[in-house]
Amino acid sequence: MSLATADPYVQDGPYAWFRLAISILLSTLGGAGMWAVVIVLPAVQQDFGIDRAGASLPYTATMIGFAAGNYLLGRFVDRYGIVLPVIASAFSLSAGFALAALAPNIWMFTLLQGVLIGLGTSATFGPLVADISHWFVKRRGLAVACAACGNYFAGVLWPSFIQWSLTTTDWRGAYLQIAVICLVTMIPLALILRRPPPETAFSGAAGSGGAGHRSVRLSPSALQWLLVLAGLACCVAMSMPQVHIVAYCVDLGYGVAPGADMIALMTGAGVVSRLATGFLADRIGGVRTLLIGSVLQCAALFLYIPFNGLTSLYLVSLIFGLSQGGIVPSYAVIVREYLPAREAGQRVGLVIMATILGMALGGWLSGLIYDMTGSYQAAFLNGIAWNLLNMTIAVFILMRGRRQDGTVAA
Template identity: 65%
Template structure:
């Protein structure tokens, strides 16, 4: 009887490393929920951490830009609004490109756009040039690291799709936790323009090399199998609403929840400055808020794998509404730190759960485009909410009415999720 040699640990490690750096999988290598899938998730989080800097940098520099250019609060909010518009359009456009060409080429384009955008932003002579650079280059470039990246990653998971999507989306909040702390230190010593130049260099030097670790593409037949009824767990969700109507409802829900979400996220730094607590305290609160959002996203992903995306969004929206109420009576320094943490723990899982809903109800082949469209609408909500909050502040001289406005929009999102839950049923799969 011939001795059969088992592969040595070194051989297995070599094969695993080869599978990471190769564009093709080895014969017999699993695709879904595999070791490579988790490596790909880690790489995606790193890319999102770096590539999402533009969304938060513009919030941190808002008071400095307002002071340097001599403008009011609503005008100073325009660069954030253009950033969100660019981010919104980029999610949809690059989502379609990822469906067709894979993630690597769009990611390299993203890195180049971010490098150019931050460099040009640091040289801006007025708020309108700054706003244009934020929207066209930084906002659009950052988009690739969110919706399109999440949609691409979702194809590599089935059983753990919820937690994987949530973890990838947490890279955006990791950026919100990391970059404000770094940028406020650079701003304190060298100003906001040098802070922007730093982000330009980091974006190009990190994102381009790391993007090549994602060059492997999952075969089309695996995508088809992962969305077939007999490949799902015991039940598959259905809804008594047409795909087009469902897409429209998700877009409206995305806008409404993020108009509410934008008030604390966009204006917390300026709010703290107005209350006399300083920009540094506001940046710390933003970081705490987003750190709580990371925990919320991971817990929501774990929850979505068990109760579905619609229930997860409904729960998150309800908790976000309660947190917004807390901002109205509590405006002391210590209480704002606590409320910001509560808000982060409440709302972090809402946006990535929309991607789970898309994958539960809509065709997998169109995941990049459909997820990108919903994410685009959530960003439209952030842009609209950021501008409306600044306008309400200019009209009333206070942020109290802006919090109430956010609560009203939040109620609309909860109503849509309740409707989807009411029209949702379950059907047993063939292997149930």
């Protein structure tokens, strides 16, 4: 077939890459729901006259809504496509931010964060990742990783925008501005994604695309729940530095600013990690990529224990970011390699939900262990133990794998 008559809408074709770019934009815009509440937390605390624990409730509610939405909307995407969920996300985020800006008390603010903003944000993560996976075969790992980077890009865009906005208005004014931005940008972008995936995306019982098909000597349900447990375990481990590094730096006498810089360093390194593991997954598969990332994350957690100097903490945080960034997208790749393509939305969403709950559980567990021991050393060891569970599951799935010809994978 000549270039002039080649179909641009095939998997891995020009439209697929254009669609990926739109998906990254949507993920970056929709990610406002995760980052805005973190930035305005001190202002919200002062406005409502509450303590820090009370001011933290909206973030917890947002993460719960975000976790549930990844699964619930993933099921919807499998049946009706991605456009309606993203349009609903735009309305939900816009209404959520606008109403939250008018909230008279912390309880109404928390409810709006969890229901409208949390659920609205979820449509632009797991469901978008699942949708874009249908448009790629040879570069599926890279495409999934790129789509997942939108969440990190949101962590760069929205905090900067909100900090700028707070120089001219209060947090309520900033929320109203976000409400308008989400509504006027996300709906036109969502309509660009109206074309359904090519029928070849759904050929075969498991991962689509023929050459990318893999099988495992486990039932689909058993593999799904192993991935859920693995996702929960890896993110319990992942949460220790991400949630507590600022407090850890304060305990060591370095103050808040270095801890905040370390979070930014982790996030930036996480983008690099996601892109690199996307390339890797296309070559060696999702399970091996997951195992490599998990081993490296475990090693980074070990490094936090003996090295607590300021320079060494910056270096270890960089290593940690480079290790953990690609772990979550690896689950989406594994789902698409081993499980039915027509169920990708709900299955990816379920694992993503487990990873988010793992972050919430891990952050709480680390705080509890710190309260019990007066030190973060045991909390790092707790993270390492959960990380070892994740590695064990990855090794087990790898050992149960088959090649396409039915022979056991090495």
